Amino acid sequence: AYSTKEESTKRSVGRYPVPNKKDLPYDIVELMEEVELKTGFLPNVFKAMSHRPAEFRAFFAYYNAIMNKDGGRLSKSDKELIIVATSVVNRCPYCVVAHGALHRIYSKQPTLADQVIVNWKLANLSDRDLAMLEFALAVCRADNITEEHFERLERHGFDREDAWDIGMISAFFAMSNRIAHFIDLRPNTEFYDMGRMPRGA
Amino acid sequence: AYSTKEESTKRSVGRYPVPNKKDLPYDIVELMEEVELKTGFLPNVFKAMSHRPAEFRAFFAYYNAIMNKDGGRLSKSDKELIIVATSVVNRCPYCVVAHGALHRIYSKQPTLADQVIVNWKLANLSDRDLAMLEFALAVCRADNITEEHFERLERHGFDREDAWDIGMISAFFAMSNRIAHFIDLRPNTEFYDMGRMPRGA
Amino acid sequence: AYSTKEESTKRSVGRYPVPNKKDLPYDIVELMEEVELKTGFLPNVFKAMSHRPAEFRAFFAYYNAIMNKDGGRLSKSDKELIIVATSVVNRCPYCVVAHGALHRIYSKQPTLADQVIVNWKLANLSDRDLAMLEFALAVCRADNITEEHFERLERHGFDREDAWDIGMISAFFAMSNRIAHFIDLRPNTEFYDMGRMPRGA
């Protein structure tokens, strides 16, 4: 089987059947193996989306285009912070827990995601980060986005291309959170503790 | 230029610059020309998304995977109805007007989209269509989706694969509506009247 | 029968029985015939309200006092715009569709009402019109109305008498929308396309 780890509950991969590795197209298996090798386990979103290979490819191609895009002022940990803050609004267990873990790893700040999950406005964030999340959350709520939104970002050093990056991540996860809800996607157990303890502890 | 029609207002293509045709990758120009040929004009979403070619490709590949997917119980007009009903929740001018037009054309029902735009529960819809929209709107609102949601769909003949189709379209347009908001995307003028009058009138 | 047009569905005149012309008081028949002559068909609100002649008279006397009032800065198309924008808040099919049609006719702008129906803040409106709708919507939501509301109107040339006119139309349609809901009043089919096409087309 393509998954080398046993899940603690059957339910955690979601509501739709996950195909056997041998029944999946080669490119999908290849991506899964690459991710599993890098992460140490296969995140459930890969298993769940493999139910529809064409949509699997489109979803991860889109994810890749925005999360691994070169250039711009958003660090990897900025992007994860946007995902955590917006996924909390949609109460998405998979996205909050998995991307909270990735935020801890990229930011090396073990408690910040937990703070954002409870109350982003009270988290220990810089004014720049607050402005970034404010824009991301306006997009998340499907607010009308006005020139003032862009000007507020500019006052914290984000230009219009950065605004697009923030908005697109927020919009993409507005989709992902909703997919996770109808699939009933749950986080792999490994995510809960990732990045909490110093590596050498 | 790749667009043969003049827009009534500059603002209608949105907030980001649209590249010249000669500066766009060939595959993007090719898709645009194909769409313009088929539709009679180039919908503004193609122009606006061409600002980011990699995201353009990912967006339309995803769109194609769900809107032109073979099989399942959703007709073309069902899909457009889902888009109209959910885009109203997010008050998205582009998606409501453009897909309202497409619904009129595919359904040959010139007033149904207008009814759904004001109050979907009072529109002249069959019980099957109401059940379909109820599920789409639960996904749109990022509700927790439970077994009862799937059972209600089943009572109207939709199986779990149809549920995925409905949910995925709702989720994809949760993203599209939000992109349209930060880009400030507006409908081409052509969409407002499309499909209203009998062809021979 | 006093109605010369057949309705497409029985449901469209609402939930209460409509009296026969011969059983109605003369002044009500007279008003109906005058309206039908002028409009080309009898709008359903006249039929539905004739179920209660005393309330019919009061309703249309009030309507007439505010919609056909002399003086003030509100044009006929301004008044229709207020009705459309506030009736959308209450998701009233009759008022949105019928007054959207009247707006198209008075304003000669065939797409503006459709824009306001989806998202009034993003419609192609002047600052004056936005201020007018902002006040109308504050009244529609039953907000506390303060001196600042009046001052904002004044900055766009509306004095206190104009404010009364805007507020009264919004208040009257807060009533009408709710009556339409309990009567289950639906728009005549004729309204959907009125004013969309150039007369000579």
Add this chain to the structure above:
Amino acid sequence: AYSTKEESTKRSVGRYPVPNKKDLPYDIVELMEEVELKTGFLPNVFKAMSHRPAEFRAFFAYYNAIMNKDGGRLSKSDKELIIVATSVVNRCPYCVVAHGALHRIYSKQPTLADQVIVNWKLANLSDRDLAMLEFALAVCRADNITEEHFERLERHGFDREDAWDIGMISAFFAMSNRIAHFIDLRPNTEFYDMGRMPRGA
């Protein structure tokens, strides 16, 4: 002057000028004098609305058509209870205080309106009265009104004509509450204590 009582504050008659008695049309003065004679003072709504004689006539003709209508199952105190319960939703000082007083007088229950003002579902109401308010509040919120709403009323002895009466009072005060807000209408001081104490106390 037509008003024989001094108001405690100037603000209590609202934001628009009140005409002098001598400048008012005779029918309006006549109605005012009749009301003042009967009530012992002139309720502020008469003063405020006299700013616009045509609308004064339409408003009170409508009020009379529904509040003094013969027949039906709604008592005078039922009607006042509907007004209190719905006007609380719109936080309308005039309507809540004035009609709370009228309810105490008609019902001879000195504390029931105060209970409804805080929390209608916890007030000492019969199931019939709860059903009546439930319908009135559905209309007040501009909910879609369905057959189930009518059936629930029927189970408590209200037929469709009673439903119209309940709905129309709720709709009319949806208008009145909003007029009161933009006029800034406040209750006469007399209303606060009316009907609280036994007459002979």
Add this chain to the structure above:
Amino acid sequence: AYSTKEESTKRSVGRYPVPNKKDLPYDIVELMEEVELKTGFLPNVFKAMSHRPAEFRAFFAYYNAIMNKDGGRLSKSDKELIIVATSVVNRCPYCVVAHGALHRIYSKQPTLADQVIVNWKLANLSDRDLAMLEFALAVCRADNITEEHFERLERHGFDREDAWDIGMISAFFAMSNRIAHFIDLRPNTEFYDMGRMPRGA
């Protein structure tokens, strides 16, 4: 029995059994008798809370620490106004009616609490009182409390210790309102008219 007054309805003391006086600890009986002597009747909250003597002691010790605290700028009537305004938000019959009565007595203003119950922003309050209620309601809604909140209070003469007093009363009644809801606590009939009429009337 410790209560010398008969209640008009059984329901008014709430959902849990009230112990007999002889079964209650002496300190609780002593407090009850003291309150009854002072007030003229025993408020239902004392009866209802006596179901749990340890919690009775904690509740009234806390109440005493904040309501009878020496020093600070809050008068007795200020404190009652805070309770009325915040208890309205939670629609708590006991707290609104009982503390509305206490407000009338301490403030000697017989209509102000009734105004605050309907619409605090439109009540005849000083700017200082509006600022006090604005802070109390921000705490009541569990808003994030920021430096601006404290600065706004300061502009009306309230220092940080006063802010603590306002916030603590609001927080304590956030608890009390919820206790009253699950106990189903109702006001003693005596409260409704207390403080409305001049003593010598």
Add this chain to the structure above:
Amino acid sequence: AYSTKEESTKRSVGRYPVPNKKDLPYDIVELMEEVELKTGFLPNVFKAMSHRPAEFRAFFAYYNAIMNKDGGRLSKSDKELIIVATSVVNRCPYCVVAHGALHRIYSKQPTLADQVIVNWKLANLSDRDLAMLEFALAVCRADNITEEHFERLERHGFDREDAWDIGMISAFFAMSNRIAHFIDLRPNTEFYDMGRMPRGA
């Protein structure tokens, strides 16, 4: 000093000055030392509340009366789960993080609190626990609590005394969350990781 641990940020003890140990009454110091000995550090709530000794005593006496009460069907981990689920509604950083830690310790379930923080309805909870949280959240929202609420609890083995316990904890933390907001109370850093890892790891 009474605190033997340095806080990572000054801000974490809140907005009001914390008295020096030598200036505090003996009973307060004694309680603090006892807690610090047992927990290994002094939770910030003790420091913050010591600003007002009388309220400190009342607060912790109340806390003790409900959290350390003998009897009833609520385990220590049940109580912590109620606090976590309700404090999330009020977005209270201190209560969510501190009581999430206590839940992990008492329940020995290292991920359950994190699940409840994101979406309690999707957490791996028994039907009994879901019913318990449903009641706690109804009290938290200040809903009207009806007989049906108690009956639903009874179907899961909770009697009326248990209902009081659940309701009282929810009500007490409705107060605590609001106090934490105006004090700006933040969790001690130690709480974030408490109970996550097996002791011997």
